[in-house]
Amino acid sequence: MRARDEFFIGFFPIPPGLRPFLAAIAAALILLFAVAGWFAASTQAAPDEAGFRFDFGRQEVTGVLSLHPYPVIRVTEGSERLAAGRTVMLSGGGKFAPPQVAALDRRLVKAGGVILRRGDLDMLQIGGGERNLSAAEGDAPALSPPERLGRWRLEGEICDGKCAAGAMRPGRGLSHKACANLCITGGVPAVFVSAAPIEGATFLLMAGPEGGPLPPEALAFTAAYVSVEGEIERIGDLLVFRIDPATLRAL
Amino acid sequence: MSVSYIPVQWNGFKHRYNLALALAVGLYLWIFVELGPALLGHASPITPPIHNARAFGSCAFLMMSVILMIGPLARLDGRFLPLLYNRRHFGVMTALVALSHFLFVFNWYFVFTPLPSWEALLFSNTAYDRALGFPFEAFGMFALLALLILAATSHDFWLSFLTPRIWKSLHYLIYPAYAAVVAHVTLGAAQGVRGLAFPALVWALALLVAGLHLAAWRKERGAAAAMGEWVPVCRPEEIEEGRARVVRLAGGERAAVFRHEGRFSAISNACAHQNGPLGEGRVVDGCVTCPWHGFQYRVDDGCSPAPFTEKVPTYRLRLRAGLIEIDARANPPGTPVQPLEAPR
Numbered sequence: 001m002r003a004r005d006e007f008f009i010g011f012f013p014i015p016p017g018l019r020p021f022l023a024a025i026a027a028a029l030i031l032l033f034a035v036a037g038w039f040a041a042s043t044q045a046a047p048d049e050a051g052f053r054f055d056f057g058r059q060e061v062t063g064v065l066s067l068h069p070y071p072v073i074r075v076t077e078g079s080e081r082l083a084a085g086r087t088v089m090l091s092g093g094g095k096f097a098p099p100q101v102a103a104l105d106r107r108l109v110k111a112g113g114v115i116l117r118r119g120d121l122d123m124l125q126i127g128g129g130e131r132n133l134s135a136a137e138g139d140a141p142a143l144s145p146p147e148r149l150g151r152w153r154l155e156g157e158i159c160d161g162k163c164a165a166g167a168m169r170p171g172r173g174l175s176h177k178a179c180a181n182l183c184i185t186g187g188v189p190a191v192f193v194s195a196a197p198i199e200g201a202t203f204l205l206m207a208g209p210e211g212g213p214l215p216p217e218a219l220a221f222t223a224a225y226v227s228v229e230g231e232i233e234r235i236g237d238l239l240v241f242r243i244d245p246a247t248l249r250a251l
Numbered sequence: 252m253s254v255s256y257i258p259v260q261w262n263g264f265k266h267r268y269n270l271a272l273a274l275a276v277g278l279y280l281w282i283f284v285e286l287g288p289a290l291l292g293h294a295s296p297i298t299p300p301i302h303n304a305r306a307f308g309s310c311a312f313l314m315m316s317v318i319l320m321i322g323p324l325a326r327l328d329g330r331f332l333p334l335l336y337n338r339r340h341f342g343v344m345t346a347l348v349a350l351s352h353f354l355f356v357f358n359w360y361f362v363f364t365p366l367p368s369w370e371a372l373l374f375s376n377t378a379y380d381r382a383l384g385f386p387f388e389a390f391g392m393f394a395l396l397a398l399l400i401l402a403a404t405s406h407d408f409w410l411s412f413l414t415p416r417i418w419k420s421l422h423y424l425i426y427p428a429y430a431a432v433v434a435h436v437t438l439g440a441a442q443g444v445r446g447l448a449f450p451a452l453v454w455a456l457a458l459l460v461a462g463l464h465l466a467a468w469r470k471e472r473g474a475a476a477a478m479g480e481w482v483p484v485c486r487p488e489e490i491e492e493g494r495a496r497v498v499r500l501a502g503g504e505r506a507a508v509f510r511h512e513g514r515f516s517a518i519s520n521a522c523a524h525q526n527g528p529l530g531e532g533r534v535v536d537g538c539v540t541c542p543w544h545g546f547q548y549r550v551d552d553g554c555s556p557a558p559f560t561e562k563v564p565t566y567r568l569r570l571r572a573g574l575i576e577i578d579a580r581a582n583p584p585g586t587p588v589q590p591l592e593a594p595r
C-alpha cells in the first residue's frame with residue numbers, strides 16, 4: 001500500500017502525503033489571484049477629466065441650428081454656462097444625433113439639455129420632444145461668415161465628440177474604437193483631438209472635404225493616432241476641420 | 252466511470268477545489284472592482300461598466316493561463332495531478348467569467364446604437380487591414396465561443412457520445428482560443444493602460460504557459476522512439492513494484508510496462524477516458540489506475556473491472572538477454588496476456 005500514500009485517485013480521499021502540498025498550492029493560487037487583481041487594477045490609466053455636468057443644471061439656449069457637417073447650435077441668447085456667440089455641438093441620447101433636428105436646419109431654435117464638458121469642448125445632449133428642441137419665434141439672424149484659416153496638417157485622434165466629452169470614460173483610444181464608429185455613424189459630431197493646440201483649441205469639429213459629415217473611409221482611422229491634412233475654418237468660436245481623407249495616415 | 256452518468260460526482264476534494272477556486276476568483280474581482288477605483292484615485296473615474304468589463308476580462312485571461320499550466324505541470328511533477336482531476340470545473344468557471352466580460356462590453360458599447368447590437372458588434376469596425384485599430388473584438392468572440400463550446404461539452408457524457416478521439420481534438424480548441432485571447436488583449440485592453448506593466452504581465456503569463464508546454468514536451472520526447480517488432484524496454488529490476496516504464500513504439504504509440512507482484516504486463520499508455528498517461532499511474536488492487544481521473548484496468552487484460560466496460564490494448568512481452576522486450580504490434584483492446592515471470 002506504499003504507493004497509495006502519495007498517489008492521488010479522484011474517487012478516494014486525498015493521500016495524506018499530498019495534503020500539505022495541495023494546501024500550499026491552494027493558498028498560492030488564492031494569493032496569486034489577489035496580487036494579480038491588485039496589480040491589474042493599479043495599471044488602469046486615468047481617463048481624461050470629462051463627463052456629464054448634471055451639477056450645472058439644465059441649460060436652455062436660443063440660436064441658429066446648423067446640420068452641416070454635424071448638428072451645432074450658434075447661440076444667440078445664452079444660458080449661464082453657454083454664452084451668446086458660442087457654437088455648441090449637439091447630440092441626442094445614446095449614440096444618436098437629436099432626432100428633432102432634421103426639419104430645423106438653419107432655423108432659429110430653442111434648445112435645452114445637459115452639458116458634457118471636457119476642457120474647452122462642450123457638447124449639449126438634448127432629449128427627445130418639443131420641450132428640448134423646437135423652432136423659436138422669428139427669423140434666423142444673419143451670422144458672421146466662416147473665417148478661413150487655411151490648409152493644415154494635424155496629428156491627433158478622430159473621436160466621437162460625445163464620448164470624448166465624457167459620456168464614457170475613457171471615451172478615446174483603441175479599445176473604444178467600435179463605439180466611436182457607432183456614434184459617428186449615428187450622427188454624433190466627430191471631433192479631432194489635436195496633439196498640439198490650433199489657435200488655442202485642442203478640439204476641432206470634423207467634416208468631409210465638401211463640408212458634409214466624415215466620409216466612411218475615415219472610420220478605418222478613428223481612435224488611433226493619425227496625421228491628416230485639410231482646411232480649417234472658424235464658425236463662431238468653433239474650429240471646423242474639413243479633412244482630405246486621402247491624406248489620412250496612421251502614425 | 253461509464254456505467255451511468257451523474258451530472259457531477261461530488262466529493263470532499265471537489266468541494267475544496269471549487270472553494271479555493273471561487274475564493275481566488277472572487278478575491279481578484281473584488282479587489283479589481285471594489286478596491287480598484289479607490290486605489291487609483293482618478294479625478295474622473297473609469298465608467299463602471301467599462302471598469303467591470305476590464306475586471307472580468309483580465310480575470311478570465313488569468314484563469315485560462317492557470318488552467319493551461321496545469322497539464323504540463325502535472326507531467327513535470329506528479330504532485331500536481333490532483334489539480335488536473337477537476338480541471339473541468341475550472342474551465343466552466345472561466346467560461347462564465349469570460350461571458351460576464353462579454354455582457355458588460357456588449358451591453359455598454361453596443362447598445363443605443365444606430366445599428367442593431369449584433370450588427371454593431373460585427374460590423375462597426377472593419378479595419379481588418381491594420382494592427383492599430385484592428386477589430387480585436389473578433390478574437391475575443393472566437394475565444395468566448397470556444398470556451399462556451401468546451402464548457403458545454405466538458406461532461407463525460409459528451410466524451411463518450413463524441414468518442415474520446417473526437418472529444419480530445421475538439422478540446423484542443425483551447426490552444427487557438429488562448430492565442431486569440433492574447434491577441435485580443437494585446438490589440439485591445441493593453442492599448443488603454445498606463446505604461447507597459449499590464450501588457451508585460453499578459454505576455455509573461457503567455458510565455459510561461461508556452462514554456463511549460465515546451466518543457467513537458469521535451470521530457471516526453473526524451474524517451475526516444477524505438478523501432479522494430481520486438482522493442483527492448485529495460486532490465487526487469489529497473490521497474491519498481493506497482494509502477495511502469497513507458498516505451499514509445501514505432502508509429503508514435505506508447506505502451507506502459509507494469510510490474511505487479513513481481514510479474515510484468517504491458518498495456519497501452521493511453522487511458523480510454525481522456526487519453527490520460529496510464530504509465531504515470533500505479534497498480535492499485537491489481538488494476539492500473541489512471542493518474543488523471545482514476546479509471547482502472549486489470550494489468551493482465553486491459554479491461555476495467557465490472558461493472559465498468561472500458562478496455563485498452565495489451566501487448567506481449569518476452570525476456571531476451573536479461574532485457575524485457577515488447578511486441579510493438581498491439582493486441583486488440585481487452586486481450587488477456589499471460590504476465591511475464593521475472594528471473595528469480
Ligand code: FES
Binds near residue numbers: 523524525527546
Ligand atoms: S484520462 Fe480520465 S481517467 Fe484516465
